[in-house]
Amino acid sequence: MQVIVIATEQLGDRSYVVHDASAAIVVDPQRDIDRILEVTESLHLPITFVLDTHLHNDYVSGGLELSRRTGARFLVGGGSEAAYDCEDPYDHEVFQSHGLTITALRTPGHTVNHTSYLIEEEGEPPALFTGGSMLYGTVGRTDLVATELTDFLTREQYHSTRNLATSVDHKAGVYPTHGFGSFCSSAASSGASESTIGQERKTNLACITEDEEQFVAQLLSGLTAYPRYYRHMGLLNRSGTAAPFRIMRPHSIDLQGITRAIQNGQWVIDLRHRSSFAQRHIKGTIGVEYGNSFTTYLGWITPWGMPLIALATSQEQIERAQRDLARIGIDHFDAATIIDDALLNEAETEGYIETDFQQLTKVVEAEDDVTIVDVRRHDEWNAAHIEGALHLPLSELLHREKELPKSEIWVHCASGFRASFAASLLARAGHQVVLISDSFHNAEPAGLDLTKG
Numbered sequence: 001m002q003v004i005v006i007a008t009e010q011l012g013d014r015s016y017v018v019h020d021a022s023a024a025i026v027v028d029p030q031r032d033i034d035r036i037l038e039v040t041e042s043l044h045l046p047i048t049f050v051l052d053t054h055l056h057n058d059y060v061s062g063g064l065e066l067s068r069r070t071g072a073r074f075l076v077g078g079g080s081e082a083a084y085d086c087e088d089p090y091d092h093e094v095f096q097s098h099g100l101t102i103t104a105l106r107t108p109g110h111t112v113n114h115t116s117y118l119i120e121e122e123g124e125p126p127a128l129f130t131g132g133s134m135l136y137g138t139v140g141r142t143d144l145v146a147t148e149l150t151d152f153l154t155r156e157q158y159h160s161t162r163n164l165a166t167s168v169d170h171k172a173g174v175y176p177t178h179g180f181g182s183f184c185s186s187a188a189s190s191g192a193s194e195s196t197i198g199q200e201r202k203t204n205l206a207c208i209t210e211d212e213e214q215f216v217a218q219l220l221s222g223l224t225a226y227p228r229y230y231r232h233m234g235l236l237n238r239s240g241t242a243a244p245f246r247i248m249r250p251h252s253i254d255l256q257g258i259t260r261a262i263q264n265g266q267w268v269i270d271l272r273h274r275s276s277f278a279q280r281h282i283k284g285t286i287g288v289e290y291g292n293s294f295t296t297y298l299g300w301i302t303p304w305g306m307p308l309i310a311l312a313t314s315q316e317q318i319e320r321a322q323r324d325l326a327r328i329g330i331d332h333f334d335a336a337t338i339i340d341d342a343l344l345n346e347a348e349t350e351g352y353i354e355t356d357f358q359q360l361t362k363v364v365e366a367e368d369d370v371t372i373v374d375v376r377r378h379d380e381w382n383a384a385h386i387e388g389a390l391h392l393p394l395s396e397l398l399h400r401e402k403e404l405p406k407s408e409i410w411v412h413c414a415s416g417f418r419a420s421f422a423a424s425l426l427a428r429a430g431h432q433v434v435l436i437s438d439s440f441h442n443a444e445p446a447g448l449d450l451t452k453g
């Protein structure tokens with residue numbers, strides 16, 4: 001038996017292709033199923049089963065389309081809630097795929113009907129696909145279904161994870177879907193890239209915490225904000241209404257169209273590096289640097305359903321960004337064009353200063369009144385923040401921007417990405433901004449006083 005990992009680093013998730021050289025089983029496929037089919041077709045393997053551990057909250061599943069395309073049986077933990085035909089396996093129901101045996105294990109917690117899948121081949125250690133149940137060193141978060149169910153699901157998660165640890169062979173490999181940066185994780189994972197049941201027995205939060213009340217308190221206290229687009233993913237996955245994935249070439253747009261879109265309040269997104277945007281950008285555009293954080297934060301901050309126009313450095317970048325956004329239900333850009341010196345020279349442009357914490361220290365020492373805005377999450381702020389700073393999480397910025405003074409604003413986050421996004425939104429609203437593109441770990445060594453704890 002071989003397990004092939006298909007990582008989606010932009011969302012911190014993994015999908016899996018499991019095979020015994022005769023047929024393939026796919027676990028938790030993302031919407032862009034061409035990545036899955038590329039693997040199975042290269043191996044000349046039919047897909048016999050598609051398994052979704054749950055109705056996902058952080059991405060649009062490709063399971064339904066993959067099963068339709070291949071004729072594979074489609075098993076979904078919580079499939080009874082779905083508006084389409086699929087199988088909702090009962091606890092310990094067994095399925096056979098050539099030489100592989102699949103056992104469905106009900107593991108409520110991350111969702112009410114979450115299901116893990118144990119896949120075995122005779123004579124080999126089994127593989128346990130845990131979705132959002134047991135993660136590496138931790139468990140999936142329990143507050144995504146309904147507020148009134150969070151305490152109940154947290155307790156269910158505790159028992160589900162401990163049951164897996166005690167009932168499954170210690171040699172079994174553990175293959176979670178979440179926990180690699182996904183906000184579906186309840187707390188920071190161990191950082192491991194692989195694990196076994198034996199290792200999780202010794203290190204997993206649910207396994208090493210003997211007192212249930214202590215586990216519940218610890219888990220709930222560690223839950224942080226999660227992206228707003230999550231509220232739409234469950235609906236799409238229950239309804240099955242997301243269109244099959246495909247890259248659509250967006251309409252081309254010229255400067256006149258860009259200007260008109262900005263005047264109409266549309267979001268024109270500049271995908272260049274934050275330094276290039278800070279140095280010079282078309283007035284009224286929003287800088288969202290393309291990279292691994294792009295999808296999560298654009299999906300988090302953008303008003304849902306807002307048509308997006310992209311300014312990118314290449315056609316390839318446009319296509320990559322469209323693929324990333326399609327995974328969270330944003331099907332395509334309304335229009336796009338390549339941004340270069342020729343376009344910038346033709347347009348009305350502006351820019352702002354990009355600097356670091358050392359420069360901020362000099363300004364703080366020289367001035368009595370410096371407006372510092374920290375756009376990190378509440379948990380990050382509570383752990384440590386610069387004395388005298390204002391806390392305005394990026395996720396709340398659009399609703400609270402008017403609370404800020406009209407004086408110069410120095411914006412920072414943990415690394416510079418969120419601060420860059422925030423700085424562009426503030427500049428668009430008419431504020432004079434300075435972007436601190438620096439690691440927060442450098443703030444105290446630079447001489448800034450922090451409030452901790």
